[in-house]
Amino acid sequence: MIERIQCSIFLKGWEGTVEKSVSTRIDLEPFLYRVERPARYLGKELNSIHKNPADKVRVGLCFPDTYEVGQSHLGLKILYHLLNERDWVVCERVYAPWLDMEEVLRNSDTPLMTLESWTPVRELDLLGFSLPYEMLYSGVLNTLELAQIPLQRQERGERDPIVIAGGPCCFNPAPLESFIDVFVLGEAEESIVELAEVSRERSLSRGERIEAMGKIAGCYLGGQTVVESHADGTIRALIDSSGNPAKPVVKRVVADLDCSYFPTRQIVPSIPIVHDRGQIEIQRGCQWGCRFCQSGLIYRKQREKSLATLVRQAEEVVRHTGYEELGLASLNAVDHSQIHELIDRLNLCFAGKNVAIGLPSLRMDTFSVGLATALQQVKKTQLTLAPEAGSQRLRDAINKNLTEEQILATVRAALDVGWRDLKLYFMIGLPTETDEDLLEMARLLREIRGLARTYKGRPLGLSCSMSPFVAKPHTPFQWAGRFSNEELSHKIDVIRRSVGRNVATLKWRDLELSRLEGVFSRGDQRLARVLMKAHELGCKFDGWTECFDAAKWATAFEMEGIDPSFYSDRERGEHEVFPWEMVSAGVERNFLWREYVRSRDRIITPNCTIDGACSACGLSGHNMGC
């Protein structure tokens, strides 16, 4: 059972019962007058959990970005409550302090603290980083430094926390291997508890505990693999500690999602955050097999929760949080077999309470008028649709399984029920893309604008956001090359010129940033040096436009004599050994190569859950519910 103690009472009791060596509370209050949004650092939000740490395993879960970003992350919410359900664990949150707070901490030589108890992060037993995207890597190093924990894994001592990492980025541990003690592959609901159990073994030394953690399924230890390279920098072989070719560590999956732990007493931040809503997870995984999409491959197999479970969890979340909005998290909500029934039930459940239902991700082809209408009963916001690529040829190449007729039908359906704000999401620079594909995309936007003219009412707000394609490990495009930033600039120009004024607002992601993401996405162990250098030069918050400094990163690469395009731009040969092959998402390399070849021939691979035809991705060999 979760202990819920009022903070004031708790502090009194704590001073009396806990030895000084266990936790030293630091009073942050004087600092809070010197920073923007002081409530970021308060840690006393509704439903946050405050426990007496005496004789407990102390875990910190860190999202190395601001409170507002980190607190929005569903995965950490699940693990936070799941760990705190155990009476022998105290789990607290750690976020990256914003620049102003960082300055205050550094100037006063104050170590970074956990959010709940304001005790030093370095006093934890386990510190876990969540890494959904590569732009957080500099944040990992900065967080460790602020916490006064040695950055290099090998320099840590007996009293330092064991540093673990989870999330999609761990499917290529190589660039972070020098800094992370244990990587947790796949869904961590079970492994995180097993890791905490090992930390409970106080008789073991730190090294012995790490070794024991390495035996847990789905856990990979930093430095477990030795890389043998060719003269050109590509890899000859990945070797394990006994000198044999490394056997891949395979991800963990939750077998029964419906029965899996899900917290409904979610923390309600006192300040607005990025995703400021209650959340239920209706489904995990996606079986459409888009060839660029890492999530689709690493979260296989697709599993859904039952209607009864979801209605109960939704009702509990709203009751415990009072949120005015409930998000139905999934990679593709409309794949849920009972999505219509679910929305009807939720609308009924929240009638008169003004609770809006939000679907963060919708696939265009199966999106239906009925669903749009059902949602609109509560609230009408901007509708985001992701055709991903503008031409049919390219959509087939990426296996989007989506025709132009389907796109236009979806737009018509949205307009019919009164949506007047559409956001379209495209990738640019996809493998084999030509100017013709971009002209097609511009034509599609004009077509949509034309469609909207036939509708009465407010003119359509149409925005189009473009992200340069970044190749990810464990996807069919892991072999693919990337266009240079000069070529990508040209592509953006082509679109801008041909879309025409008053058709759509165009936005695109920073090209340098996306290239850096590409470097680390397919990077190897040598990049640790670049990361270290960039950190020393002051790189942090790379996901923030106002903080990202491409010049500093360029200097870091130069100083370490490493050419970034070797990682980001180069097309790989069929048999090249990848730096991430010591870990596996359960999907076979043969399947990925077949898919890569099919993409060049523009052959669609159907969704195996709908068409029933097995595409032999390899998952069935791993007892992952396939």
Place this chain on the structure above:
Amino acid sequence: MNEKNRPESQARVLHRLRVTYSKLEAGRFLSHLDLCNLMGRAIRRIDLPVAFSEGFTPRPRLAFGPPLPLFVEGENEQVDIDLTAKLDPAEIIHRLNDTLVEGVRTLEASYVDPRSPSITASIDRAHYVVTGREVGICFPQTRLDQVLASPSIVIEKTSKGIKKAVEIRPSIFSLLEIDRGFRAVLSAAPSRTLNIFDLLTVLDPGFTIQEGFRYRVVRSMMTSQGT
């Protein structure tokens, strides 16, 4: 708007509950807007039959008194909540306190005539208590009297990047020395509201908000000239 054209839901009789609450300790780090949001969510958690505003994003109908600045605690703040059913005020207070975040507590509540003036319209003075957290801080009455004797006090304020000279003397009604600090009664009238921290910079030259922890600043109550 013509009374006849009003939607029916707005014209119907509502029960206006005036709630007194405190925002102390950790509560001083929450902004007024944060407070509005968390009060709305607390109301939803306890299923209070609250009236909602019209429009596409209906919000619970709450009307707060003058906002507390960040870093200032409030002992007797007020908010009006429009309800569609008349429930026992004591019960509401009890249930709200079970679910409110640390630092915010409701103290008492009673129904007022929905046609009576709003909280903001019924007060014009704010009473503050400022005390130093360190020993040795004091504001001698002679110094406070000097301020009160000045015919004019002009401070420089920066609003939207533009510096502006502001006359604050007419907004100060009284200043009284207490142990390690002072009490102040300041104007809370819409055009004449004086931020307590602006007064502090007059009384303690060199004070900046970065050093705000030196003082505990509490708004103890709000009154109107008549009371």
